[in-house]
Amino acid sequence: MTERIIQELIDSFGKLLMAGLKVTLPLTAAAFSTGILIALFVALMQIAKVPVMRKLVRVYVWIIRCTPMIVQLFVVYFGLPNIGIKFTPFVSAWIVLSLSIGAYCSETVRAAIESVPVGQLEASYCDGLTFWQAMVHVIIPQALRTAFPPLSNSLIGLVKDTSLAYNVALVEILATAQRIASRTYDYFWLYLEAGLIYLIFCSILTVVQRKAEAALERRR
Amino acid sequence: MLELRNVCKKFGKTVVLDNVSIKVNDGDVIAILGPSGSGKTTLLRCASYLTRADSGTLVIDGEEHDMNRISGKELRRYRNRVGFVFQNFNLYGNKTALGNVTLGLTVAQKMKKEEAEEIGRKLLAKVGLSDREDYYPSKLSGGQQQRVAIARALASNPEVVFFDEPTSALDPELTGEVLNVMRQLAEEGMTMIVVTHEMEFARSVANRVVFMEGSVIVEENTAEEFFNNPKEARTREFVQRSLSWRGADDASDGTSDGTVADNAPAGIEEKP
Numbered sequence: 001m002t003e004r005i006i007q008e009l010i011d012s013f014g015k016l017l018m019a020g021l022k023v024t025l026p027l028t029a030a031a032f033s034t035g036i037l038i039a040l041f042v043a044l045m046q047i048a049k050v051p052v053m054r055k056l057v058r059v060y061v062w063i064i065r066c067t068p069m070i071v072q073l074f075v076v077y078f079g080l081p082n083i084g085i086k087f088t089p090f091v092s093a094w095i096v097l098s099l100s101i102g103a104y105c106s107e108t109v110r111a112a113i114e115s116v117p118v119g120q121l122e123a124s125y126c127d128g129l130t131f132w133q134a135m136v137h138v139i140i141p142q143a144l145r146t147a148f149p150p151l152s153n154s155l156i157g158l159v160k161d162t163s164l165a166y167n168v169a170l171v172e173i174l175a176t177a178q179r180i181a182s183r184t185y186d187y188f189w190l191y192l193e194a195g196l197i198y199l200i201f202c203s204i205l206t207v208v209q210r211k212a213e214a215a216l217e218r219r220r
Numbered sequence: 221m222l223e224l225r226n227v228c229k230k231f232g233k234t235v236v237l238d239n240v241s242i243k244v245n246d247g248d249v250i251a252i253l254g255p256s257g258s259g260k261t262t263l264l265r266c267a268s269y270l271t272r273a274d275s276g277t278l279v280i281d282g283e284e285h286d287m288n289r290i291s292g293k294e295l296r297r298y299r300n301r302v303g304f305v306f307q308n309f310n311l312y313g314n315k316t317a318l319g320n321v322t323l324g325l326t327v328a329q330k331m332k333k334e335e336a337e338e339i340g341r342k343l344l345a346k347v348g349l350s351d352r353e354d355y356y357p358s359k360l361s362g363g364q365q366q367r368v369a370i371a372r373a374l375a376s377n378p379e380v381v382f383f384d385e386p387t388s389a390l391d392p393e394l395t396g397e398v399l400n401v402m403r404q405l406a407e408e409g410m411t412m413i414v415v416t417h418e419m420e421f422a423r424s425v426a427n428r429v430v431f432m433e434g435s436v437i438v439e440e441n442t443a444e445e446f447f448n449n450p451k452e453a454r455t456r457e458f459v460q461r462s463l464s465w466r467g468a469d470d471a472s473d474g475t476s477d478g479t480v481a482d483n484a485p486a487g488i489e490e491k492p
Contacts, residue, residue, distance in 0.1 A: 119310035122270050126304040127324030128296045128376065137327055141314040219356065 005189055012180050012190060016197045019176040023090070024201070027162050027172070030094050032155055035101025040140070042106035047113055048131065057106070064103035070164055072096045077168040093165035097158060105147075105154055112147035113139060145216055152209040156202050163198075173197050221246050221411065222302075222380050227266055227276035227287060229259075236262045237273070238435045244380065244413060249406045251422035251443070252415045253458070254432035260415045261307075263432070264382050267413075268304050269295055280379070296328065303373030303381035308389045309365040311357040317344060317368045318353040321375050329376065336375075343371035347401050363394035367401055380411040387418060399425075419462045423447050431455050 042057040077092040124134035177194035222244040229237040265271040276287035325336035347367035387395040429446040
Protein backbone atom coordinates (compact mmCIF):
# COMPACT_ATOMS: atom_id res chain seq x y z
CA MET A 1 0.00 0.00 0.00
CA THR A 2 1.76 3.06 -1.27
CA GLU A 3 1.50 6.65 -0.14
CA ARG A 4 -0.39 7.42 -3.33
CA ILE A 5 -3.10 4.94 -2.47
CA ILE A 6 -3.35 6.20 1.08
CA GLN A 7 -3.75 9.73 -0.23
CA GLU A 8 -6.35 8.56 -2.72
CA LEU A 9 -8.34 6.77 -0.04
CA ILE A 10 -8.30 9.85 2.19
CA ASP A 11 -9.47 12.06 -0.69
CA SER A 12 -12.20 9.67 -1.76
CA PHE A 13 -13.47 9.01 1.75
CA GLY A 14 -15.15 12.41 1.88
CA LYS A 15 -16.79 11.85 -1.50
CA LEU A 16 -18.13 8.43 -0.55
CA LEU A 17 -19.36 9.75 2.77
CA MET A 18 -21.14 12.62 1.03
CA ALA A 19 -22.74 10.22 -1.45
CA GLY A 20 -23.96 8.24 1.56
CA LEU A 21 -25.33 11.27 3.35
CA LYS A 22 -26.86 12.89 0.26
CA VAL A 23 -28.23 9.85 -1.57
CA THR A 24 -28.15 6.60 0.40
CA LEU A 25 -29.56 7.94 3.66
CA PRO A 26 -32.40 10.02 2.13
CA LEU A 27 -33.32 7.06 -0.08
CA THR A 28 -33.30 4.73 2.94
CA ALA A 29 -35.41 7.11 5.02
CA ALA A 30 -37.92 7.74 2.23
CA ALA A 31 -38.27 4.08 1.27
CA PHE A 32 -38.52 2.87 4.85
CA SER A 33 -41.19 5.33 5.96
CA THR A 34 -43.27 4.71 2.84
CA GLY A 35 -42.68 0.98 3.18
CA ILE A 36 -43.84 0.85 6.80
CA LEU A 37 -47.04 2.66 5.88
CA ILE A 38 -47.64 0.13 3.11
CA ALA A 39 -46.87 -2.74 5.50
CA LEU A 40 -49.32 -1.38 8.07
CA PHE A 41 -51.97 -0.97 5.41
CA VAL A 42 -51.46 -4.50 4.09
CA ALA A 43 -51.52 -5.98 7.60
CA LEU A 44 -54.67 -4.11 8.59
CA MET A 45 -56.52 -5.08 5.43
CA GLN A 46 -55.87 -8.71 6.31
CA ILE A 47 -56.63 -8.43 10.01
CA ALA A 48 -59.79 -6.38 9.52
CA LYS A 49 -60.75 -8.83 6.75
CA VAL A 50 -61.69 -6.01 4.39
CA PRO A 51 -63.38 -7.68 1.41
CA VAL A 52 -61.56 -7.57 -1.96
CA MET A 53 -58.69 -5.51 -0.51
CA ARG A 54 -57.44 -8.39 1.60
CA LYS A 55 -57.16 -10.49 -1.56
CA LEU A 56 -55.49 -7.72 -3.55
CA VAL A 57 -52.84 -7.06 -0.92
CA ARG A 58 -51.97 -10.74 -0.90
CA VAL A 59 -51.41 -10.67 -4.63
CA TYR A 60 -49.13 -7.67 -4.12
CA VAL A 61 -47.10 -9.43 -1.42
CA TRP A 62 -46.89 -12.55 -3.56
CA ILE A 63 -45.58 -10.71 -6.62
CA ILE A 64 -43.04 -8.57 -4.76
CA ARG A 65 -41.69 -11.46 -2.72
CA CYS A 66 -41.38 -13.81 -5.64
CA THR A 67 -39.58 -11.58 -8.14
CA PRO A 68 -36.01 -10.26 -7.80
CA MET A 69 -35.73 -6.66 -6.73
CA ILE A 70 -33.35 -5.86 -9.55
CA VAL A 71 -35.90 -7.06 -12.10
CA GLN A 72 -38.52 -4.81 -10.48
CA LEU A 73 -36.05 -1.95 -10.62
CA PHE A 74 -35.37 -2.53 -14.32
CA VAL A 75 -39.08 -2.73 -15.08
CA VAL A 76 -39.71 0.59 -13.34
CA TYR A 77 -36.71 2.52 -14.62
CA PHE A 78 -36.02 1.03 -18.07
CA GLY A 79 -39.40 -0.56 -18.81
CA LEU A 80 -42.03 1.97 -17.84
CA PRO A 81 -40.69 4.66 -20.22
CA ASN A 82 -41.85 2.37 -23.05
CA ILE A 83 -45.42 3.07 -22.00
CA GLY A 84 -44.71 6.71 -21.39
CA ILE A 85 -44.03 6.71 -17.65
CA LYS A 86 -40.65 8.15 -16.69
CA PHE A 87 -39.12 8.33 -13.25
CA THR A 88 -35.75 9.66 -12.13
CA PRO A 89 -33.29 7.06 -10.80
CA PHE A 90 -33.96 8.22 -7.25
CA VAL A 91 -37.73 7.95 -7.57
CA SER A 92 -37.49 4.55 -9.30
CA ALA A 93 -35.38 3.22 -6.46
CA TRP A 94 -37.71 4.79 -3.91
CA ILE A 95 -40.75 3.07 -5.45
CA VAL A 96 -39.14 -0.36 -5.71
CA LEU A 97 -37.54 -0.32 -2.26
CA SER A 98 -40.78 0.91 -0.62
CA LEU A 99 -42.78 -1.85 -2.26
CA SER A 100 -40.22 -4.38 -1.10
CA ILE A 101 -40.19 -3.15 2.50
CA GLY A 102 -43.99 -2.99 2.43
CA ALA A 103 -44.32 -6.60 1.32
CA TYR A 104 -41.71 -8.10 3.65
CA CYS A 105 -42.61 -6.04 6.72
CA SER A 106 -46.36 -6.57 6.31
CA GLU A 107 -45.92 -10.08 7.68
CA THR A 108 -43.85 -8.76 10.60
CA VAL A 109 -46.46 -6.13 11.38
CA ARG A 110 -49.36 -8.57 11.02
CA ALA A 111 -47.72 -11.07 13.36
CA ALA A 112 -46.98 -8.29 15.86
CA ILE A 113 -50.57 -7.05 15.80
CA GLU A 114 -51.86 -10.58 16.25
CA SER A 115 -49.49 -11.09 19.17
CA VAL A 116 -51.26 -8.38 21.17
CA PRO A 117 -53.62 -10.27 23.50
CA VAL A 118 -57.26 -10.22 22.37
CA GLY A 119 -58.18 -8.89 25.81
CA GLN A 120 -56.72 -5.52 24.81
CA LEU A 121 -59.25 -5.27 22.00
CA GLU A 122 -62.09 -6.45 24.24
CA ALA A 123 -61.19 -3.89 26.88
CA SER A 124 -61.18 -1.19 24.19
CA TYR A 125 -64.61 -2.29 23.02
CA CYS A 126 -65.91 -2.13 26.58
CA ASP A 127 -64.54 1.42 26.76
CA GLY A 128 -66.76 2.25 23.78
CA LEU A 129 -63.97 2.40 21.20
CA THR A 130 -64.48 1.33 17.60
CA PHE A 131 -62.23 -1.28 15.99
CA TRP A 132 -60.14 1.40 14.28
CA GLN A 133 -59.87 3.56 17.39
CA ALA A 134 -58.69 0.52 19.31
CA MET A 135 -56.12 -0.20 16.59
CA VAL A 136 -54.72 3.33 16.63
CA HIS A 137 -54.68 3.95 20.37
CA VAL A 138 -54.12 0.52 21.89
CA ILE A 139 -53.15 -2.28 19.53
CA ILE A 140 -50.74 -0.76 17.00
CA PRO A 141 -48.59 1.09 19.59
CA GLN A 142 -48.07 -2.22 21.40
CA ALA A 143 -47.56 -4.15 18.18
CA LEU A 144 -44.88 -1.77 16.94
CA ARG A 145 -42.99 -2.32 20.16
CA THR A 146 -42.97 -6.04 19.46
CA ALA A 147 -42.13 -5.45 15.81
CA PHE A 148 -39.30 -3.04 16.58
CA PRO A 149 -36.37 -5.52 16.53
CA PRO A 150 -37.37 -7.26 13.26
CA LEU A 151 -38.20 -3.89 11.67
CA SER A 152 -34.77 -2.57 12.64
CA ASN A 153 -33.37 -5.60 10.91
CA SER A 154 -35.23 -4.68 7.74
CA LEU A 155 -34.03 -1.08 8.01
CA ILE A 156 -30.41 -2.18 8.16
CA GLY A 157 -31.00 -4.52 5.25
CA LEU A 158 -32.51 -1.64 3.33
CA VAL A 159 -29.41 0.55 3.76
CA LYS A 160 -27.45 -2.10 1.91
CA ASP A 161 -30.16 -2.77 -0.68
CA THR A 162 -29.97 0.85 -1.81
CA SER A 163 -26.74 -0.16 -3.57
CA LEU A 164 -28.95 -1.92 -6.14
CA ALA A 165 -29.85 1.55 -7.41
CA TYR A 166 -26.32 1.63 -8.82
CA ASN A 167 -27.83 -0.30 -11.73
CA VAL A 168 -30.21 2.51 -12.65
CA ALA A 169 -27.48 5.16 -12.69
CA LEU A 170 -28.13 6.54 -9.24
CA VAL A 171 -24.83 7.94 -7.98
CA GLU A 172 -24.84 6.56 -4.49
CA ILE A 173 -21.92 5.16 -2.47
CA LEU A 174 -21.05 2.22 -4.71
CA ALA A 175 -21.37 4.20 -7.96
CA THR A 176 -19.14 6.94 -6.56
CA ALA A 177 -16.47 4.40 -5.63
CA GLN A 178 -16.76 2.80 -9.06
CA ARG A 179 -16.32 6.15 -10.80
CA ILE A 180 -13.18 7.03 -8.86
CA ALA A 181 -11.69 3.56 -9.35
CA SER A 182 -12.33 3.61 -13.07
CA ARG A 183 -9.88 6.51 -13.31
CA THR A 184 -7.19 5.14 -10.98
CA TYR A 185 -7.72 1.35 -11.39
CA ASP A 186 -7.55 0.90 -7.58
CA TYR A 187 -10.73 -1.14 -7.54
CA PHE A 188 -9.63 -3.27 -4.62
CA TRP A 189 -9.13 -0.34 -2.28
CA LEU A 190 -12.08 1.76 -3.43
CA TYR A 191 -14.61 -1.08 -3.13
CA LEU A 192 -13.22 -1.92 0.30
CA GLU A 193 -13.72 1.69 1.23
CA ALA A 194 -17.30 1.62 -0.06
CA GLY A 195 -17.88 -1.41 2.13
CA LEU A 196 -16.42 0.49 5.07
CA ILE A 197 -18.93 3.33 4.58
CA TYR A 198 -21.85 0.85 4.69
CA LEU A 199 -20.26 -0.74 7.75
CA ILE A 200 -20.14 2.63 9.49
CA PHE A 201 -23.75 3.53 8.64
CA CYS A 202 -25.12 0.17 9.71
CA SER A 203 -23.05 0.13 12.91
CA ILE A 204 -24.51 3.50 13.89
CA LEU A 205 -28.02 2.17 13.23
CA THR A 206 -27.28 -0.90 15.34
CA VAL A 207 -26.26 1.27 18.28
CA VAL A 208 -29.31 3.50 17.83
CA GLN A 209 -31.53 0.43 17.74
CA ARG A 210 -30.10 -0.86 21.01
CA LYS A 211 -30.60 2.52 22.70
CA ALA A 212 -34.14 2.88 21.35
CA GLU A 213 -35.08 -0.59 22.53
CA ALA A 214 -33.85 0.19 26.02
CA ALA A 215 -35.87 3.42 25.99
CA LEU A 216 -39.00 1.58 24.88
CA GLU A 217 -38.45 -1.00 27.60
CA ARG A 218 -38.42 1.74 30.25
CA ARG A 219 -41.82 2.94 29.06
CA ARG A 220 -43.72 -0.21 29.84
CA MET B 221 -83.19 -1.61 34.95
CA LEU B 222 -81.37 -4.41 33.12
CA GLU B 223 -82.95 -7.61 32.00
CA LEU B 224 -81.66 -10.55 29.98
CA ARG B 225 -84.38 -12.65 28.41
CA ASN B 226 -84.05 -16.19 27.04
CA VAL B 227 -80.35 -16.07 26.27
CA CYS B 228 -79.16 -19.05 24.22
CA LYS B 229 -75.61 -19.78 23.19
CA LYS B 230 -73.92 -22.81 21.69
CA PHE B 231 -70.23 -23.28 21.02
CA GLY B 232 -70.32 -25.75 18.16
CA LYS B 233 -72.63 -28.49 19.42
CA THR B 234 -72.09 -27.69 23.09
CA VAL B 235 -74.93 -25.79 24.69
CA VAL B 236 -73.45 -23.15 27.01
CA LEU B 237 -76.53 -21.09 27.78
CA ASP B 238 -79.95 -22.68 27.58
CA ASN B 239 -82.71 -20.09 27.76
CA VAL B 240 -81.22 -18.13 30.63
CA SER B 241 -83.14 -15.13 31.95
CA ILE B 242 -82.12 -12.74 34.66
CA LYS B 243 -83.53 -9.46 35.95
CA VAL B 244 -81.42 -6.83 37.62
CA ASN B 245 -82.93 -4.02 39.69
CA ASP B 246 -81.32 -0.71 40.49
CA GLY B 247 -78.76 -1.12 43.26
CA ASP B 248 -78.71 -4.90 43.05
CA VAL B 249 -75.47 -6.71 43.73
CA ILE B 250 -75.91 -10.09 42.11
CA ALA B 251 -73.37 -12.85 42.62
CA ILE B 252 -73.37 -15.52 39.95
CA LEU B 253 -71.98 -18.71 41.42
CA GLY B 254 -71.48 -22.15 40.01
CA PRO B 255 -68.88 -24.66 38.92
CA SER B 256 -66.58 -24.08 35.95
CA GLY B 257 -68.22 -24.61 32.60
CA SER B 258 -71.65 -23.73 33.91
CA GLY B 259 -71.91 -20.77 31.55
CA LYS B 260 -71.63 -17.90 34.02
CA THR B 261 -68.76 -16.12 32.30
CA THR B 262 -70.40 -16.63 28.91
CA LEU B 263 -73.59 -15.07 30.25
CA LEU B 264 -71.65 -11.99 31.35
CA ARG B 265 -69.77 -11.79 28.05
CA CYS B 266 -73.02 -12.10 26.10
CA ALA B 267 -74.53 -9.34 28.22
CA SER B 268 -71.73 -7.01 27.09
CA TYR B 269 -71.68 -8.32 23.50
CA LEU B 270 -68.09 -9.58 23.81
CA THR B 271 -69.55 -12.95 22.83
CA ARG B 272 -72.48 -12.88 20.46
CA ALA B 273 -75.42 -14.84 21.84
CA ASP B 274 -77.33 -17.03 19.38
CA SER B 275 -80.54 -15.46 20.56
CA GLY B 276 -81.87 -13.47 23.45
CA THR B 277 -83.15 -10.04 24.35
CA LEU B 278 -81.46 -7.43 26.46
CA VAL B 279 -83.56 -4.70 28.02
CA ILE B 280 -81.94 -1.67 29.57
CA ASP B 281 -84.21 1.02 30.98
CA GLY B 282 -87.04 -0.19 28.79
CA GLU B 283 -84.93 -0.20 25.59
CA GLU B 284 -84.89 -3.59 23.94
CA HIS B 285 -81.86 -4.91 22.10
CA ASP B 286 -81.42 -8.15 20.19
CA MET B 287 -78.46 -9.96 21.77
CA ASN B 288 -77.51 -11.48 18.42
CA ARG B 289 -77.68 -8.35 16.27
CA ILE B 290 -76.95 -4.77 17.15
CA SER B 291 -75.64 -1.84 15.13
CA GLY B 292 -72.18 -0.54 15.95
CA LYS B 293 -73.57 2.81 17.01
CA GLU B 294 -76.17 1.34 19.36
CA LEU B 295 -73.58 -1.03 20.76
CA ARG B 296 -71.15 1.75 21.64
CA ARG B 297 -73.94 3.73 23.24
CA TYR B 298 -74.87 0.69 25.32
CA ARG B 299 -71.28 0.06 26.30
CA ASN B 300 -70.96 3.52 27.75
CA ARG B 301 -73.79 2.62 30.09
CA VAL B 302 -72.14 -0.55 31.40
CA GLY B 303 -68.68 -1.25 32.77
CA PHE B 304 -66.75 -4.50 32.48
CA VAL B 305 -63.99 -5.81 34.75
CA PHE B 306 -62.02 -8.74 33.37
CA GLN B 307 -60.54 -11.71 35.16
CA ASN B 308 -57.05 -10.86 33.92
CA PHE B 309 -57.45 -7.06 34.09
CA ASN B 310 -56.65 -6.35 30.42
CA LEU B 311 -55.18 -2.97 31.21
CA TYR B 312 -53.77 -1.20 28.16
CA GLY B 313 -50.07 -2.05 28.23
CA ASN B 314 -49.09 1.16 26.45
CA LYS B 315 -50.93 3.49 28.85
CA THR B 316 -50.26 4.59 32.41
CA ALA B 317 -52.81 3.93 35.13
CA LEU B 318 -54.33 7.35 34.48
CA GLY B 319 -54.19 6.83 30.71
CA ASN B 320 -56.05 3.56 31.14
CA VAL B 321 -58.88 5.26 32.97
CA THR B 322 -59.17 8.23 30.60
CA LEU B 323 -58.78 6.55 27.18
CA GLY B 324 -62.46 5.73 26.76
CA LEU B 325 -63.41 9.27 27.76
CA THR B 326 -61.00 11.06 25.44
CA VAL B 327 -61.26 8.75 22.44
CA ALA B 328 -64.75 7.28 22.51
CA GLN B 329 -66.55 10.19 24.15
CA LYS B 330 -64.33 12.98 22.77
CA MET B 331 -64.00 14.55 26.20
CA LYS B 332 -61.29 17.19 26.70
CA LYS B 333 -58.09 15.77 28.13
CA GLU B 334 -58.08 17.94 31.28
CA GLU B 335 -61.68 17.09 32.02
CA ALA B 336 -61.04 13.36 31.53
CA GLU B 337 -57.96 13.47 33.71
CA GLU B 338 -59.89 15.13 36.49
CA ILE B 339 -62.38 12.28 36.42
CA GLY B 340 -59.53 9.76 36.14
CA ARG B 341 -57.73 11.16 39.16
CA LYS B 342 -60.90 11.09 41.22
CA LEU B 343 -61.51 7.45 40.31
CA LEU B 344 -57.93 6.41 41.01
CA ALA B 345 -58.23 8.08 44.40
CA LYS B 346 -61.44 6.16 44.99
CA VAL B 347 -59.65 2.84 44.46
CA GLY B 348 -56.72 4.05 46.57
CA LEU B 349 -54.14 4.47 43.81
CA SER B 350 -53.54 8.22 43.63
CA ASP B 351 -49.82 7.61 44.02
CA ARG B 352 -49.72 5.27 41.03
CA GLU B 353 -51.20 7.52 38.32
CA ASP B 354 -48.10 7.47 36.15
CA TYR B 355 -47.25 3.80 36.55
CA TYR B 356 -47.51 1.46 33.60
CA PRO B 357 -49.50 -1.73 34.23
CA SER B 358 -46.38 -3.90 34.24
CA LYS B 359 -45.10 -1.94 37.24
CA LEU B 360 -48.25 -2.59 39.26
CA SER B 361 -49.16 -5.64 41.34
CA GLY B 362 -52.11 -7.76 40.26
CA GLY B 363 -54.34 -6.25 42.91
CA GLN B 364 -53.37 -2.72 41.88
CA GLN B 365 -53.96 -3.55 38.21
CA GLN B 366 -57.42 -4.83 38.99
CA ARG B 367 -58.22 -1.69 40.99
CA VAL B 368 -57.13 0.44 38.02
CA ALA B 369 -59.36 -1.74 35.85
CA ILE B 370 -62.28 -1.07 38.18
CA ALA B 371 -61.58 2.67 37.98
CA ARG B 372 -61.52 2.36 34.20
CA ALA B 373 -64.85 0.53 34.18
CA LEU B 374 -66.34 3.35 36.26
CA ALA B 375 -65.01 6.14 34.03
CA SER B 376 -68.05 6.39 31.78
CA ASN B 377 -70.25 6.59 34.87
CA PRO B 378 -72.03 3.32 34.05
CA GLU B 379 -75.41 2.25 35.34
CA VAL B 380 -74.21 -1.29 35.97
CA VAL B 381 -70.78 -2.91 36.24
CA PHE B 382 -70.05 -6.52 35.25
CA PHE B 383 -67.26 -8.32 37.08
CA ASP B 384 -65.92 -11.51 35.52
CA GLU B 385 -64.13 -13.44 38.26
CA PRO B 386 -62.28 -10.28 39.30
CA THR B 387 -60.07 -12.01 41.87
CA SER B 388 -59.42 -15.38 40.23
CA ALA B 389 -56.11 -14.31 38.69
CA LEU B 390 -54.79 -12.82 41.93
CA ASP B 391 -52.57 -14.20 44.65
CA PRO B 392 -54.73 -14.95 47.68
CA GLU B 393 -53.20 -12.12 49.69
CA LEU B 394 -54.11 -9.60 46.98
CA THR B 395 -57.79 -10.47 46.68
CA GLY B 396 -58.71 -8.50 49.80
CA GLU B 397 -57.84 -5.09 48.37
CA VAL B 398 -59.94 -5.71 45.28
CA LEU B 399 -62.89 -7.10 47.22
CA ASN B 400 -62.77 -4.11 49.54
CA VAL B 401 -63.09 -1.72 46.61
CA MET B 402 -66.01 -3.76 45.32
CA ARG B 403 -67.62 -3.81 48.74
CA GLN B 404 -67.29 -0.04 48.92
CA LEU B 405 -68.90 0.31 45.49
CA ALA B 406 -71.77 -1.91 46.56
CA GLU B 407 -72.29 0.21 49.67
CA GLU B 408 -72.50 3.31 47.49
CA GLY B 409 -75.40 1.69 45.68
CA MET B 410 -73.67 0.69 42.42
CA THR B 411 -75.53 -1.98 40.50
CA MET B 412 -73.17 -4.91 40.05
CA ILE B 413 -73.21 -8.37 38.56
CA VAL B 414 -70.33 -10.44 39.83
CA VAL B 415 -69.29 -13.84 38.54
CA THR B 416 -67.19 -15.16 41.36
CA HIS B 417 -65.89 -18.04 43.40
CA GLU B 418 -65.62 -15.84 46.49
CA MET B 419 -68.29 -17.36 48.71
CA GLU B 420 -67.68 -15.00 51.57
CA PHE B 421 -67.99 -11.99 49.27
CA ALA B 422 -71.20 -13.36 47.79
CA ARG B 423 -72.62 -13.95 51.25
CA SER B 424 -71.69 -10.63 52.80
CA VAL B 425 -71.97 -8.19 49.88
CA ALA B 426 -74.44 -9.58 47.35
CA ASN B 427 -78.15 -9.16 47.96
CA ARG B 428 -79.03 -11.84 45.42
CA VAL B 429 -77.33 -15.02 44.30
CA VAL B 430 -77.77 -16.81 41.00
CA PHE B 431 -76.48 -20.37 40.96
CA MET B 432 -75.72 -21.79 37.54
CA GLU B 433 -74.86 -25.28 36.48
CA GLY B 434 -75.07 -27.12 33.16
CA SER B 435 -75.93 -23.97 31.20
CA VAL B 436 -79.08 -23.20 33.16
CA ILE B 437 -79.92 -21.28 36.31
CA VAL B 438 -80.45 -23.86 39.05
CA GLU B 439 -81.47 -21.45 41.77
CA GLU B 440 -82.01 -17.74 42.16
CA ASN B 441 -82.47 -16.47 45.66
CA THR B 442 -81.66 -13.74 48.14
CA ALA B 443 -78.14 -14.13 49.43
CA GLU B 444 -79.35 -14.89 52.90
CA GLU B 445 -81.77 -17.60 51.84
CA PHE B 446 -79.24 -19.03 49.40
CA PHE B 447 -76.62 -19.66 52.06
CA ASN B 448 -78.87 -20.49 55.01
CA ASN B 449 -81.81 -22.19 53.43
CA PRO B 450 -81.22 -23.16 49.80
CA LYS B 451 -84.20 -24.44 47.85
CA GLU B 452 -82.53 -26.96 45.56
CA ALA B 453 -80.71 -30.12 46.59
CA ARG B 454 -77.82 -29.33 44.26
CA THR B 455 -77.46 -25.85 45.74
CA ARG B 456 -77.46 -27.24 49.24
CA GLU B 457 -74.64 -29.59 48.29
CA PHE B 458 -72.66 -26.75 46.73
CA VAL B 459 -73.07 -24.47 49.72
CA GLN B 460 -72.23 -27.22 52.16
CA ARG B 461 -69.10 -28.18 50.29
CA SER B 462 -67.78 -24.61 50.27
CA LEU B 463 -68.62 -24.19 53.93
CA SER B 464 -67.04 -27.46 54.99
CA TRP B 465 -63.84 -26.37 53.29
CA ARG B 466 -63.96 -23.25 55.35
CA GLY B 467 -64.47 -25.26 58.53
CA ALA B 468 -61.46 -27.41 57.78
CA ASP B 469 -59.41 -24.30 57.20
CA ASP B 470 -60.53 -22.65 60.39
CA ALA B 471 -59.56 -25.68 62.37
CA SER B 472 -56.13 -26.06 60.85
CA ASP B 473 -54.69 -22.59 61.27
CA GLY B 474 -57.01 -21.13 63.83
CA THR B 475 -57.47 -17.87 61.95
CA SER B 476 -60.90 -17.42 60.50
CA ASP B 477 -60.07 -14.19 58.77
CA GLY B 478 -62.71 -14.18 56.05
CA THR B 479 -61.87 -13.83 52.43
CA VAL B 480 -58.41 -15.27 52.11
CA ALA B 481 -59.16 -18.57 53.82
CA ASP B 482 -62.45 -18.84 51.97
CA ASN B 483 -61.00 -18.05 48.67
CA ALA B 484 -58.19 -20.52 48.45
CA PRO B 485 -60.23 -23.73 48.72
CA ALA B 486 -63.00 -22.47 46.47
CA GLY B 487 -60.41 -21.50 43.91
CA ILE B 488 -58.74 -24.89 43.98
CA GLU B 489 -61.99 -26.69 43.77
CA GLU B 490 -63.34 -24.86 40.78
CA LYS B 491 -60.40 -24.01 38.59
CA PRO B 492 -59.32 -26.49 35.96
